[in-house]
Amino acid sequence: MPRYRLTLEYDGTGYAGWQRQRDQPSIQQALEEAFGSFCQEDVNLVAAGRTDAGVHALQQVAHVDLVRDWPPATVRNAVNQHLRPRAISILEAARAGADFHARFDAVERLYRYRIVCRRAPLTIDLNRAWHVPRSLDAAAMHEAAQGLVGRHDFSTFRDAGCQASSPVKTLDELGVTGAGDAIVISARARSFLHRQVRSMVGSLVHVGEGRWTAGDLRHALERRDRQACGMIAPAHGLYLAAVRYPPEGQA
Amino acid sequence: MPRYRLTLEYDGTGYAGWQRQRDQPSIQQALEEAFGSFCQEDVNLVAAGRTDAGVHALQQVAHVDLVRDWPPATVRNAVNQHLRPRAISILEAARAGADFHARFDAVERLYRYRIVCRRAPLTIDLNRAWHVPRSLDAAAMHEAAQGLVGRHDFSTFRDAGCQASSPVKTLDELGVTGAGDAIVISARARSFLHRQVRSMVGSLVHVGEGRWTAGDLRHALERRDRQACGMIAPAHGLYLAAVRYPPEGQA
Numbered sequence: 001m002p003r004y005r006l007t008l009e010y011d012g013t014g015y016a017g018w019q020r021q022r023d024q025p026s027i028q029q030a031l032e033e034a035f036g037s038f039c040q041e042d043v044n045l046v047a048a049g050r051t052d053a054g055v056h057a058l059q060q061v062a063h064v065d066l067v068r069d070w071p072p073a074t075v076r077n078a079v080n081q082h083l084r085p086r087a088i089s090i091l092e093a094a095r096a097g098a099d100f101h102a103r104f105d106a107v108e109r110l111y112r113y114r115i116v117c118r119r120a121p122l123t124i125d126l127n128r129a130w131h132v133p134r135s136l137d138a139a140a141m142h143e144a145a146q147g148l149v150g151r152h153d154f155s156t157f158r159d160a161g162c163q164a165s166s167p168v169k170t171l172d173e174l175g176v177t178g179a180g181d182a183i184v185i186s187a188r189a190r191s192f193l194h195r196q197v198r199s200m201v202g203s204l205v206h207v208g209e210g211r212w213t214a215g216d217l218r219h220a221l222e223r224r225d226r227q228a229c230g231m232i233a234p235a236h237g238l239y240l241a242a243v244r245y246p247p248e249g250q251a
Numbered sequence: 252m253p254r255y256r257l258t259l260e261y262d263g264t265g266y267a268g269w270q271r272q273r274d275q276p277s278i279q280q281a282l283e284e285a286f287g288s289f290c291q292e293d294v295n296l297v298a299a300g301r302t303d304a305g306v307h308a309l310q311q312v313a314h315v316d317l318v319r320d321w322p323p324a325t326v327r328n329a330v331n332q333h334l335r336p337r338a339i340s341i342l343e344a345a346r347a348g349a350d351f352h353a354r355f356d357a358v359e360r361l362y363r364y365r366i367v368c369r370r371a372p373l374t375i376d377l378n379r380a381w382h383v384p385r386s387l388d389a390a391a392m393h394e395a396a397q398g399l400v401g402r403h404d405f406s407t408f409r410d411a412g413c414q415a416s417s418p419v420k421t422l423d424e425l426g427v428t429g430a431g432d433a434i435v436i437s438a439r440a441r442s443f444l445h446r447q448v449r450s451m452v453g454s455l456v457h458v459g460e461g462r463w464t465a466g467d468l469r470h471a472l473e474r475r476d477r478q479a480c481g482m483i484a485p486a487h488g489l490y491l492a493a494v495r496y497p498p499e500g501q502a
Contacts (some may be wrong), residue, residue, distance in 0.1 A: 080372055084372065087374040088374060089371040096337040119328070121340045123338040124262050124307060126338050183376070
């Protein structure tokens with residue numbers, strides 16, 4: 001069976017997240033149903049990141065096996081047609097090697113988190129950014145964030161339901177940039193613990209508000225205790241922005 | 252009665268436009284009802300631009316008279332509270348002179364039009380940009396657009412239902428910039444004819460596709476005939492981005 005690699009974009013609003021749920025609509029289910037309508041097969045999609053309810057994707061990657069050897073552009077266009085009017089889209093489909101695995105082969109994941117700081121409620125950005133009705137010091141957030149970069153035990157920033165075998169991860173980048181009333185936080189690592197990005201963002205907002213110093217953030221990390229986490233930023237500001245794989249043949 | 256100047260942001264999706272309609276929800280009605288809930292008065296809002304159904308605003312300006320002399324921040328915060336969960340927001344409220352008129356005093360309006368050129372349907376930008384499933388030559392569009400700048404009879408780019416007394420307008424700026432698969436068109440003038448921006452954008456897309464030359468666009472303008480207009484770009488890519496007034500006391 002030919003394997004395809006899919007690059008996906010979606011608005012996570014109204015979905016229970018990537019993974020199939022018994023009673024709630026999921027991104028995976030919507031895609032698998034659209035594939036079923038297209039090729040009359042029961043297919044199973046495997047994604048690089050199982051995004052939570054409300055989390056968006058700019059470039060999620062998934063793989064799928066199909067019985068027939070369709071041209072990749074046909075797969076993309078036909079499944080997109082069956083996805084309408086859902087806000088889920090296949091940006092690209094490509095043939096992949098039979099051993100390509102969207103989740104296990106990924107060597108880097110990039111998340112972006114968007115915050116809008118202003119008094120007035122959001123309209124155009126509703127469900128697409130975290131509305132914080134106070135100003136935040138982006139420079140202080142960026143400086144404090146550097147204390148989280150590197151190889152650490154991230155138990156403080158790990159959801160209670162996280163199933164990872166170890167809380168130790170290497171965070172390659174955690175950058176905070178501000179422009180006008182918008183703040184964007186970029187987090188890059190081989191992999192993340194469950195809700196790690198949202199947990200780090202919530203604590204960084206404490207720094208941006210001046211309630212925490214960079215030392216407080218570092219101390220929270222060193223506590224290795226979920227109770228030391230500042231707060232968990234809401235899902236609707238988070239975007240899975242990119243997933244990187246080794247060049248072909250080096251996996 | 253104290254007069255207030257309001258700066259408004261809204262997602263026009265699902266609204267019949269700014270102006271009150273008998274049977275359809277409008278931005279004006281939603282705001283007037285929220286004001287009514289706040290101060291128990293029948294109020295009437297006057298906006299700088301009566302945006303069409305589906306058109307968004309980043310900075311619409313309106314004025315309103317209230318019986319009581321509320322602090323402007325109270326007006327903003329309380330009415331925003333009554334607007335929930337609608338995607339309409341008062342960014343700023345300020346006291347205005349009794350003779351300030353949001354529509355007649357405006358000396359400049361800036362519109363932005365967003366296009367995303369790609370094969371895959373939009374998700375995050377659904378209803379927030381025009382999806383054109385072909386690539387467009389932004390540089391050619393920008394060059395051709397310069398032929399529309401200046402004082403002209405814009406009958407070609409004027410909706411049949413336009414109520415302006417004259418089709419002659421002065422277009423101060425029409426710029427086209429491309430970045431990746433996104434194109435943004437900026438149009439600036441004291442005032443526009445009904446659907447002028449969307450009509451110009453639709454014709455510019457013909458240029459971007461290579462179907463029209465800059466000469467064809469110029470020729471369409473010179474025809475002064477609605478039939479010469481290329482097509483009308485959809486409403487959901489259009490944003491009223493700013494309205495400018497003379498400095499206080501110079502109106």
